[in-house]
Amino acid sequence: MIVEKKTAREACCSKLKMFLVAMCFVYFAKAFQGSYMKSSVTQIERRFDIPSSLIGFIDGSFEIGNLLVIAFVSYFGAKLHRPRLIGAGCLIMAIGSFLTAAPRFFQGPYKYETTISHFSDFNGTESFLPCLTNGKLGQDNEIPTVEAQAECEKAASSPLWLYIFLGNMLRGVGETPVMPLGLSYLDDFSREENTAFYIALIQTVGMIGPMLGFMLGSFCAKLYVDIGAVDLDTITINYKDSRWVGAWWLGFLLTGGVMLLAGIPFWFLPKSLPKEGETETEKKSNILEGEQDSFIPENNKHSTASNKPAPVSMAALAKDFLPSLKKLFSNSVYMILIITTIIQINGLLGMITFQPKYMEQIYGQSASRAIFLIGIMNLPAVALGIATGGFIMKKFKLNVVGATKVCIGSSMLAFCSMLVQYFLQCDNSQVAGLTVSYQGAPHVSYQPNTLISSCNMGCSCSLKHWDPICASNGLTYSSPCLAGCQTSTGDGKNMIFHNCTCIGESPFPYANMSAVLGQCPRKSDCNYMFKFYMAVTVIGAFTSACGATPGYIILLRSINPELKSLAIGIYTLIVRTLGGIPPPIYFGALIDKTCLKWGTKQCGGRGACRIYESGAFRNTFLGLIYGLYSLSYVLWGVLYIKLSRHEKKLALKNQLKAPEQDGSGVSTSNGNVSSAIVKCSENPDQETTI
Secondary structure (H helix, E strand, C coil): CCCHHHHHHHHHHHHHHHHHHHHEEEEEEEHHHHHHHCCHHHHHHHHHCCCCCHHHHCHHHHHHHHHHHHHHHHHCCCCCHHHHHHHHHHHHHHHHHHHHHHHHHHHCCCCCCCCCCCCCCCCCCCCCCCHHHHHHCCCCCCCCCCCHHHHHHHHHHHHHHHHHHHHHHHHHHCCCHHHHHHHHHHHCCCCCHHHHHHHHHHHHCCCCCHHHHHHHHHHHHHHHHCCCCCCCCCHHCCCCCCCCCCCCCHHHHHHHHHHHHHHHHHHHHHCCCCCCCCCCHHHHHHHHHHHHCCCCEEEEECCCCCCCCCCCCCCHHHHCCHHHHHHHHCCCCCCCCCCCCHHHHHHHHHHHHHHHHHHHHHHHCCHHHHHHCCCCCCHHHHHHHHHHHHHHHHHHHCHHHHHHHHHHHHHHHHHHHHHHHHCCCCCCCCCCCCCCCCCCCCCCCCCCHHHCCCCCHHHCCCCCCCEEEEECCCCCCCCCCCCCCCEECCCHHHHHHEEEHHHHHCCHHHCCEEEEEEECCCHHHHHHHHHHHHHHHHHHHHHHHHHHHHHHHHHHHCCCCHHHHHHHHHHHHHHHHHHHHHHHHHHHHHCCCCCCEEEECCCCEEEEEEEECHHHHHHHHHHHHHHHHHHHHHHHHHHHHHHHHHHHHHHHHHHHHHHHHCCCCCCCCCCHHHHHHHHHHHHHCCCCCC
């Protein structure tokens, strides 16, 4: 009999471990997929010539897809076969990833805006006259006919960004069952003291996904979007240029394949499992302990039957849906936790979405390098922080109030690191007519007419195009024409412009009046400042992540076990609706207001932003984050006070019940209530209720 019992127990544990491994893989796969989408935001914005507000809306379509089905999946899914629903979700996510990459196969070659094509030479041996031959580009106010505009839009295929929107939405639909059904399944069949460790393990392994996702995004950002279809020697820009578009579509094919593999194990897992290592005595003790040490309001508790519930119809489940929601929303701790999380997610998601652009515009980093550094430095710190939070919960056996302290403390330390970031700034990139005058004096202007100066007035230059060159005096000019360049030699990326009259007006020392393609690099002290910035962000990422696992424990321990899947689903629904969809949109819209030079679409009209005013960008970006996090701390304080009061009430209630316990129970005669609670939680088998 002993051998048979041991075999059954090992089988139970092996199935739970199989589910745990499968959850780790699917968390990795969805994080790999999601982080690659985040890393491709800049490339997609440039490829489709759309503003930051629209790319924020596209990025938010994931949450829109989640919103459509999560409430029903969380409620009805808890009564159905949870592992198979997760497997079906993985299949949908894979399809969504493939759909996102589809525009690449319907679009023509990418045509970046440039003035060089108007005066380039076929054999690359002659000299050119950029200033004089560029006169036809001066017709900025020329309005194309409706027919010509329609024909151009059709050729450019700009509405194809809708495929990305729909593909990202499908990913949101498919991701719906993973968190609420997966975590509730794990919590139902694992020991209570192991739940925090398992969740931390899943999240830690899942963090490998963003690391590889950002590294893949960095690699693809260096590959030209039309790689294999065009001659790269004819391309006059490189991956550091703000017009460069990487092979964003390539990574979606790879992440879709990984997600397809991640869903396979869930089709072979059972609908339910025995409780991990639980005996009948422990089962009864855990039920009694759950009734005594809980933050669930009394009117939210259901009677717990020892027998297996009889199967119910879908109609009965639907009838009980609204009453269940009412009981859930009457839990004040649950509601405060939702509001607090919404505000913090607004700040976090806005920061994550536009951090690569922030690093690019403030510190002069290329999009590829910014993405790579986030993946190789920040994300390992996040993974370590999540594991540390789970270890602290398990090591010190913290209750809900203890978990709240960890959340508040870690978040406050992360906020301090963000405050330091404000003082780690660089000067604007020196662009004549935009951030400095043609004479070199600091002068920020959002008006295009400041690009005209006496040195280029006779050139009839276009003010719309962005085709930057770096002069020998260290200034960047928006185009060779606006620099007053008279001749040019070479071709492709090696083109050099000579006799640029505007360079002679600058008081900065210069060797000659020549310039090369591309923006000038930032000053050396900016690289030094960037190193401090990265160190501070790594510290902030680690401290912030320490509160992730305790946050999940607060959620799981403050709701009725029968409503666990629904509670997690509604929590995810509300947080992703109000915390996931709006931030990229309003962050992007406010960041757009700091743009100094907009690009021009192939068919005319405003395209993607080429350069921002770094001071205004920093104030807007960090100011939004500071405001949102400050508000969340007020709510964390309210939540902590409420949980502390509830703990005192439970302690007093347990003290009054202590005389009714038998001799093996916990003695509270010395008045040390908190000590009695700790002993009670550590020795549940000793507690007996008459």
